[in-house]
Amino acid sequence: MHRSICLILIYFLFSQPLKADPDKRQDAHHYVQEGNNYLWRFLPLDAWEMYHRAMDIALEIHDEGLLADALFGIGQAVWYNGKFYDAVDTVKLSLKHFRHVGDKGGQGIALRILANIYDDMGDYDNAFKIITEALDYFEGGKNNQNYILSLVQMGNLYKNMGDYETAMAYYRKAEASWPYQDGGYPYRELYHRMGELYAVQGQIREARECYRKSLSGNIKGKIVRLKMGHTYLMEKKYDIAFKYYDSLYKEAKMLTDINIIIGSMLGLGKINLIRNNLPEALSMVEGSLALSSVRGARQNKRDAYELLSAIYEASGDSRKALEYHKQYLLVKDSVISEAFKRKLFSSKQEAEANKLKSQRNILIACVGAIMVLGLITLLATILRHRNEKLRLKQRAAELEMKALRAQMNPHFIFNCLSSINHFILNEEGDRASEYLTRFSKLIRTVLVNAGKTTITLEEELSMLRLYLNMEQLRFREVFEYSIEFEPGLHPSMIFVPSFILQPFCENAIWHGLLHKEGKGELRISFSMKKDVLICVIRDNGIGREKAAAFRSGAVEKGASFGNRLSAERLALFNGENGDASFVTEDIVNEKGEIAGTKVILKIHNKLVHD
Template sequence: MRTVIFHIVFLWSFLLISQDDFSAEIERIRSVQSVHLDSALSEVDELLSGVLESGDDGRACQCLELKGNTLTKMRSYEDALIVLDQAVDRCSLAGDKPTLANALNAMGVVFDRLDDHEPALEYFIRTSQVYDEMDDYTGLVKSYMNMVSIFGQQEQVDKVKEYIEKAVRLIDKVDDLDRVARTYSSAAAHYSEIGFKERNYLDSASLLSKRGVVFAKEHELKESLPDYYIVLATVDVLQERPNRALAYCDSVFMNEESASYRALIIASMRKAESYAQLKDFDGAIKWYDSAEVMIEEVESLFYKMVLEESKYESFKAMGNTAAALVAFENFKALEDSVFTMEKYGQIADLEAKYEAEKKAGEISALKNQVALQEAQSSRKTWIIAFIVGITLLTISSFWFYYQRKLSLEKEQSAIHKQQLLRSQINPHFIFNSLSSIRGFLFDGNDTKPAITYLGKFAKLMRMVLELSSKEWVSLEEEIKALELYLEIQQIRFNRAFDFNLSVDPSIDPREIIVPPLTAQPFIENAIEHGLKGMDKNGRVEIACLRESGKLIFKIQDNGIGIDHVEPRKNHQSRAIQIFKERLGIIGKRMKMTFSFSIADIGNDADIHGTLVTYELPLVKG
């Protein structure tokens, strides 16, 4: 009886918290979220627990929306979608339209980050409908511009134009000055981007930018001006009006204190392009050099590539063939290889198939299982044929890549050499996985696990092909590839080991770029050799840390230790040699030294294993 009374008192005390106090608590957790995501998640879970006990749908939907937002920032996208879907249901019950709009918009953002454009668009449309019902013009304009972003990625030019026009028509009803400024800037930038291919959109880009300039000056929004001037300069360069373009670039530098590095870099390139149109080679070189200095400071490979492409186009137009050739070679060295794009398309279709099956409850997989039960030999033949086809596709891709490398000039840059070293790693990586599938497939008569394995393998192979064609990849992409590889190996070894992959909280994996597939060979050695013979309780720990301005990778296992591993000199020494060459090339180019060590950590009968530690440059993409 006392327990019941205590429970009732607890619920009443929770319900007596005013809405203002509750809202203040929600905002406090949002402020924690900007500093420490784990703490914010813990606190919102605690708050949510009390809210659910009280049965208050209104407060529950706010907590769920905040939790979904937190999970999104933690890149736990699948969990975020589940929680946000619950928030949408609760908001509908409570009639909380503002929070409902936020939850729907957040779901659109998650699907957009997953490059799943159709559901992203669907949720942005639903968001706009809720904002429309509330006469919330600020939210409605934001929704329209989110849809513009999706249509832009899909290259649906007519839809981009349609929704920009819808957003612009509502601008006068928007009270949020920053939202108005961002709308003018984003809309003008979209039109100028389209204008590179369809020049008739450049006038619209110019018109919206000029409106934005007037608005920013009227409301003293100086930080918005550089973006408008960049678009205007871009339009004039594309329309070959170099003197006007130079004037707009000068306006960017006059507002340098409020201009982003991106704006200053692009302004420098537009000035260089303008001088090239005026046939002033020295002026062009001066501003290209200025852009290059700023790009080196932000360490952006993307802008380096854009810079070299701009140089190539400018010098070619000026008739300076030698300078254009150098710029073109530099551009090609930085540009992602596109020779396997058609292959990627085939593998991407396979991956999309399995992802769609997963989201739809694996309906197609169940149908395949029925077909397999009807004809055992047919299904095995299909799977084997599938593997053979994928294998031939892989071999042909790498053969084409190898032939392409042989056709290059003898004196290659360090970037080309590093790509060749990566190509030596990929065949072992992929064919080892194929071998795992083969062994797994013929382990028994039940081929359903083999189908699941195939789905993971198809995704893994596409990721490996994609990553190995690049000189640098985001740390987020690298981590996803390693997680998928470890999941496949877990299945292969019947869950004989667990793994943990952690990243220093001070590191944003989306911003940091690394050479691809550096950790994989050491993880493979840990599983194949370090944990060999262990049927359970195996452990692989991968940590990515920030120390002294460098990125530190640590791969540790609790196996027998490297001092007790049976030597396999050809394989292991070659893997280490390749890795050291890659590390040496990176160090030479960046004028830095990076350490690398492999140590046996056993010091008694209970503690044993191997620890691999190596350094990489801390580079932002």
């Protein structure tokens, strides 16, 4: 409503042109320049005042070009003050007036700044569309700083989408187009963004070197110092990171630099959480969330929700931890959705650009295809029978594996739900809530991996730990467990059938450890012999013979079914190697007494991830 009134007022004033006063026009230009100076010194409130004075004069003398400059300045000042929605509206209004007076340079700069604001908001779809339009204005403009900055902004968007190779290509193009090592703003922004790209890939040394280049032209640059703090946090150098965040937080509060306040508060919240100073962590993150929410900064909201979930989980408040985790997922999904749409838009643009090229090449491709068609047909005939037999055999194995997983997953989830139901009926509500929180994490992991034939051993053990922690919580720590590896074995480089270990551990707990007097122990160890992973699952339970006496018919049937599924899955995974997939043995102590059960699994290592 407010903006509509302004537009009507502006239209009315400009529809009745008056003779401009040169002195007033000069005053307006002076105020715009003063606003720019304040903005460069990061004094957005003073800049806002100067730009408003310029806008008042522009309206009075009916100078639309001056009005566009003033509105553009106001939009930037509002953006610097962290008010993203207002900034978008104001810069869009300035863009309209730049276009009306035919100011191409003003249009391009306004588009670039608008893309920056959308990027800060996490609105990647709009950011991508706007910066693409800006590049059209500046394309081919060597040494043009707006062209350079537009390339950098496009690279940053690809970085946010996770396409690091394309992001670096844009940064290198910008670097080649701006050869001056003068520490000017394009130079500083380029190396700031390049440092971010290195940091997100874990290349801390390269990131820090880029940040140092960026700081060379502005040693007090707060945003780069904030990113330097992030690198020390990644290296777990918490004292150094704290100094960066704390000094920035104090500086930003004095200048009302909202964006830096939000970032430094998140950093301080992380460090206080790591140090187990939960009240201070909560205060910082809640403050950051409040500032992010009113300004539409979705990325910062996402990070704040994730931290709040971790803080409440650390404090034992599972209900709030789950609540904030749900909020985190909602915001995260919205950001990812926008990034995905932007990716589709990018693909469409590339397809349009390549369309004419494809049409030119299609005739040559057809001629070539005709020439090789005879040879391909001949080779296909020779190989058809051999490949068809192999393909059908492989497809049958895949379908059988999927069918087995389809039977196993409901069985696995049913057991988890039964555990939750038992816990809720027999324990207090807060512990039930904690159990439910852990189950939700487990079930999300199960759903992520459900469509995979194989997963890494690291991923498999992550799910297994979640399950074992749930059972420990339910049965009040009646057993403890450990997972051990022989030296040189790397779980992230070994692939196993998904959900293969949990049924064996479940059998050990339910049929061995729960009937034992005293503390139960579950030991899981891994070793590698040639290309075969050996997993040994040991328990100090009552043994197979006594366990059989406790089982009811239904339970025994379910356990047998689970073992048969596991055996078939391992056999399919291992292929025709001749070795038994797993064996079960009793553990006998020095006195010849049964002291537990041992299951030995043999899993042939496969380097190809499904």
